[in-house]
Amino acid sequence: MPSYIVTLKSDATDDQVAAAKQDAVKQGGTIGHEYNSVFKGFSVKFDEGTVHSLDANEHVEAVEADGEVKTHQRVRLPGFPVTADDPVTSLASKPLHSFSLADLVRHGRPPLSTDALLSSANFTLSLLPIRLAHRIQALRNLPYIVVSNPNISRIYANYQHSLSTLLPYTDTHISSLADEVKFTAVLADLVDTHRDTIPTLARGFLECRRYISPGEVTRFLDEHLRTRIGTRLVAEQHIALHHSSQAHAGPPGPESYIGVIDTELQPASVINACGNFVSEICELKYGVRPTWVIDGDPNTKFAYVPVHLEYIITELLKNAFRATVESGNSSRPIVITIAAEPPDEEDATDTMLDNRLASLPVAAGPPGVTIRIRDEGGGISPAVMPSVWSYSFTTFEDGDDIPGAATGAERSGMDALNAIASGGGVNSSIAGLGYGLPLSRTYAEYFGGGIAVQSLYGWGCDVYLRLKGIGKL
The missing domain is CATH 3.30.565.10 (Histidine kinase-like ATPase, C-terminal domain)
Structure with a gap:
């Protein structure tokens, strides 16, 4: 089932974006990711053989096959525009903050108090956007023919998506249980989105092995895995603390566990x-x-x-x-x-x-x-x-x-x-x-x-x- 990335013009209104999605649905498409918080656009899938006219919409800037690689033209990857105010560039310029196991257990044993649970959420928020931005920047730094590979491009889009879901929280402080519940749902989506990152990256590097040396692959994967271990661990730690601190969760589990x-x-x-x-x-x-x-x-x-x-x-x-x-x-x-x-x-x-x-x-x-x-x-x-x-x-x-x-x-x-x-x-x-x-x-x-x-x-x-x-x- 072919999938396409539809990018709308930067001055398109929300109503015009919605109209473009409605037009895609009328033509038999199924809407996938919506990228409106990172750029104005969405992904859409069509059945094999379907002919569409999405690019005829005056508010659409580009329609591109998701992950398709063509040697005679530049493949545009979905995501943040690389400009002076690019949130990826801004976040990736900040140092990665290391953390220890002691940092992960310092909020106490579950069930946590409201203050401790909010503290855990804000600690998690202080780490994740910067970590995701560093990985996006690392993917951008790969040879273009490599990052344009469908599998690696998919990982790139996944990181863009996950960062876009966290950006609304970066200028705020999680101060209520309602916000903490929403934030935990974002973390759950992040963990699920990146579940198959390693085998997908490996397939991509296999297909690009003529364009990148084994040494470069090892260095990239070592760094990627280190960052991914921390990103996944800090997200899963808060998710576990959240669920074990709910009144309806029953017994918090083995007493020796903290998250x-x-x-x-x-x-x-x-x-x-x-x-x-x-x-x-x-x-x-x-x-x-x-x-x-x-x-x-x-x-x-x-x-x-x-x-x-x-x-x-x-x-x-x-x-x-x-x-x-x-x-x-x-x-x-x-x-x-x-x-x-x-x-x-x-x-x-x-x-x-x-x-x-x-x-x-x-x-x-x-x-x-x-x-x-x-x-x-x-x-x-x-x-x-x-x-x-x-x-x-x-x-x-x-x-x-x-x-x-x-x-x-x-x-x-x-x-x-x-x-x-x-x-x-x-x-x-x-x-x-x-x-x-x-x-x-x-x-x-x-x-x-x-x-x-x-x-x-x-x-x-x-x-x-x-x-x-x-x-x-």
Whole structure:
């Protein structure tokens, strides 16, 4: 079903915009996004073969196929005009404000008071428009032939749309529960709009791989993922606090949760749950179910985002399990060691930090946790080692099952972008998708942690995952 972006002239009145939409509907179109808060226009879809005359309207400036790329003319992307008063340029010139897990839990345990809920909403509002503007600017800075790709253009339009829904709030202060309810609905739309951003971007970069280097793709995705993690997390945190603070919501849920953060997360429990899941996939593919043992301090608890830890552990275990089975050492368990970090000596003398943490609704716990995953899967070849952090590297072989992938010669070109673009995830294959390590590292690094890999080629690998919880970040 063809989709078009209809842009009206800048001096078109609201009635003239409405008349243009009505004209499109009369011609058999279905109105999609309305861009009136960012530029005067809308998207419309028609059935295949439908002939329309939208551009005959005297108030219409342009009608363009949504995302269509033509080499002989410039494709105009929908969005804010790039002028001196462009809100994207203005917002993107402001620095990104970092935040910590402590910032996300400082509003208290739900149900929140009215003042605390409004404070959470305004904190969220102070972060999101600038973050969205930075991503729009980054997309604009890509080579034009890349950002004109239908998939990347779609992501560009999604960011424009989300920013347009937040702009009405940027010059105001959310001071009533009615405004907070409307704002939360905007956040829910934002989260839903960007649900498939990563696979869509990957498809776009695949189609443009002749025009952008793997290094540029890796740098763009690293930065994009870091910003997206924060944007999505801060939005979902307020949404969760909102719903758990409503009178009709019933019990607020597990007492250890503040929004989407578990203040008493036990890594050993997450490891066992992910291990069971990944071992089932491994058994389906290889007929072998690897085992693992947890040592160190399995009773450690700290404050962290469970879904982030689940993703990281799942990806790391997939790599370890597969290597162990394919090396013929499936009888050897993967050894997972958990170590709680002692308090930082600098933190111990930081009175301001002690006072800030004492005011948080979080039980005392370690400032961070380090998890070592040790396998005897043969290690990583020195020739391959420099590539493991690249989105253009994979351990897929020609015989591996890849959802949505081609066969034969096309399959041999499979890399991490293909894996992401085809929707490959934890349910798809035990094979190393290539993007598991760089994505996992981005999640770990967001709050000051990281991932390091040490390979003893011919024997096995040690992967060190360091996570920072509540503390000085």
